[in-house]
Amino acid sequence: MADRGNDMTNDGERLQKVLAAAGVASRRVSEQLIAAGRVTVNGEIVTELGSRVDARVDKVAVDGSAVQLDPDKRYVMLNKPTGVVSSLADERGRRDLREYTAEYPERLFNVGRLDADTSGLLLLTNDGELAHVLAHPSFGVTKTYIATVDGVVYPNVLRKLEAGIELEDGSIAADRARIIGEPSRGKSIVELTLHSGKNRIVRRMLAAVDHPVLELVRRQFGPLHLGTLGVGRTRDLTRAELGLLLTLSREPGHPRPDAGDRDAGDNAADGNGGTEGEFE
Numbered sequence: 093m094a095d096r097g098n099d100m101t102n103d104g105e106r107l108q109k110v111l112a113a114a115g116v117a118s119r120r121v122s123e124q125l126i127a128a129g130r131v132t133v134n135g136e137i138v139t140e141l142g143s144r145v146d147a148r149v150d151k152v153a154v155d156g157s158a159v160q161l162d163p164d165k166r167y168v169m170l171n172k173p174t175g176v177v178s179s180l181a182d183e184r185g186r187r188d189l190r191e192y193t194a195e196y197p198e199r200l201f202n203v204g205r206l207d208a209d210t211s212g213l214l215l216l217t218n219d220g221e222l223a224h225v226l227a228h229p230s231f232g233v234t235k236t237y238i239a240t241v242d243g244v245v246y247p248n249v250l251r252k253l254e255a256g257i258e259l260e261d262g263s264i265a266a267d268r269a270r271i272i273g274e275p276s277r278g279k280s281i282v283e284l285t286l287h288s289g290k291n292r293i294v295r296r297m298l299a300a301v302d303h304p305v306l307e308l309v310r311r312q313f314g315p316l317h318l319g320t321l322g323v324g325r326t327r328d329l330t331r332a333e334l335g336l337l338l339t340l341s342r343e344p345g346h347p348r349p350d351a352g353d354r355d356a357g358d359n360a361a362d363g364n365g366g367t368e369g370e371f372e
Contacts, residue, residue: 104144107152111342114161115152115331123327130155138351151342155301158338166198167329167337168216171321178205178214192216192326204313205229212310213318218328225341227315232287233340234267236312237294241303245280249301253284257300264288279306314340355368 100121104110111122113130122131132153133145145152170192172178180201182188186208193200193216203215203223219224233262256265268285280303284294292301295305312320313337321327329337 097238101365104146104150105333106141107133107138107143107145107305108141110145110147110152110161111154111159114159115164116159125154130209132156132273146358147154153339157335157337158342160334160338164198165219166196166200166217167222167334168196168200168326169316169318169321169333170214170216171318171323172206172211172214173324174209174211177208189214189216190323195326204289204307206310209306210310211323212308213313213316214310215313215316217287218346222338222341226337227289229289231341233314234285234287234312235282235289235314236285237296238311239282239284239294239305239307240307241280241282241298241305243278243280243303244275245282247271249303250282253255253297259296259299264290264293266297283311285312347353 107126108119109149111117112119116122117125119272123141124142125131125137126143129139133143134151145161150161152159152161163303170189172189173354176187176191179188189202195202196216198218199202200218201223203217203226205322206212206214213228227230250269250271251265253269256263262293264286267288268283271284272281272283282298282303284297286293290296294308298305309318316333317327
C-alpha cells in the first residue's frame with residue numbers, strides 16, 4: 093500500500109479537514125477512512141493523517157468514488173422542455189436556458205446541447221474542467237433516448253441500427269436499440285443508446301431506417317438518469333451522482349484540459365454549451 097504522506101507538500105489543508113468540508117464525513121470519521129487506506133490522492137493511497145492537499149488541483153477519492161473538494165462548484169440537472177434552445181443568449185429571441193440558470197447565484201452553463209424539439213436531461217454547471225472533458229468528442233459519454241417514431245418498428249430494424257448505418261457524414265451504430273411496449277396507432281417507442289454527439293444523430297438514424305421521429309426525450313447522460321424530474325424542473329445532483337460523474341471523467345485515457353481550458357465554461361456563455369456542439 094502506497095503512502096504519499098511524507099512526500100506531500102506542506103501547503104494546503106489537512107486531508108481530513110478537506111474531506112469533512114466536502115461533506116464526506118465528520119473529521120473524526122474522515123481520519124478513520126484515511127487510516128484504513130480508503131482514501132486516494134491523485135490515484136495513490138494516503139494513510140498519513142498529517143497529509144495536506146490543495147483542493148484546487150489534487151484529485152481525491154474515497155472507496156474509488158471521486159470527491160469534489162471545491163464548494164463553489166455546482167452541478168444541476170435540468171429536464172429541458174421542448175421549445176427551449178440550448179443557449180444562454182439566443183440572438184433570435186427564442187426561449188433559452190437563462191430562465192433556468194437565473195435562479196442560481198453561480199454562473200452556470202450547459203454541457204452539450206439538445207435541440208429545441210428535444211426534451212430531457214441537460215447538465216448545467218460552473219465546472220469548466222468537467223464540462224471540457226464531458227463535451228470532448230473523444231470522451232464519448234453514453235446517452236439514452238426515448239423516441240416516439242412513425243410506423244411499426246420490427247426487430248430487423250433494431251439489428252440494423254446496432255450493426256451500423258451509413259449517413260452522409262459516415263457510418264454510425266447504436267450501442268443498444270430496443271422497442272418499448274407495443275406499437276399503437278401506427279407509432280412505436282424506441283429506446284436508443286449511443287455515444288455519438290453528432291448533430292441530430294438520433295433523428296437522422298431513425299429517419300434513415302424509415303421511422304422518422306415524432307417526439308424525442310433524453311433520459312440518461314452518462315451515469316445520470318432523469319428519473320421522476322418533471323419537465324422544466326431542475327435539481328442539484330446528489331453526492332452519489334456527482335461522485336459517479338467525477339469518477340467517470342477522471343478515468344485514464346480521457347482528454348484533460350490544459351490551463352487555458354480550465355475555464356471552458358466561458359466558451360459556453362454564448363450558448364455553445366462546451367466544445368462538442370451536440371444536438372439531438
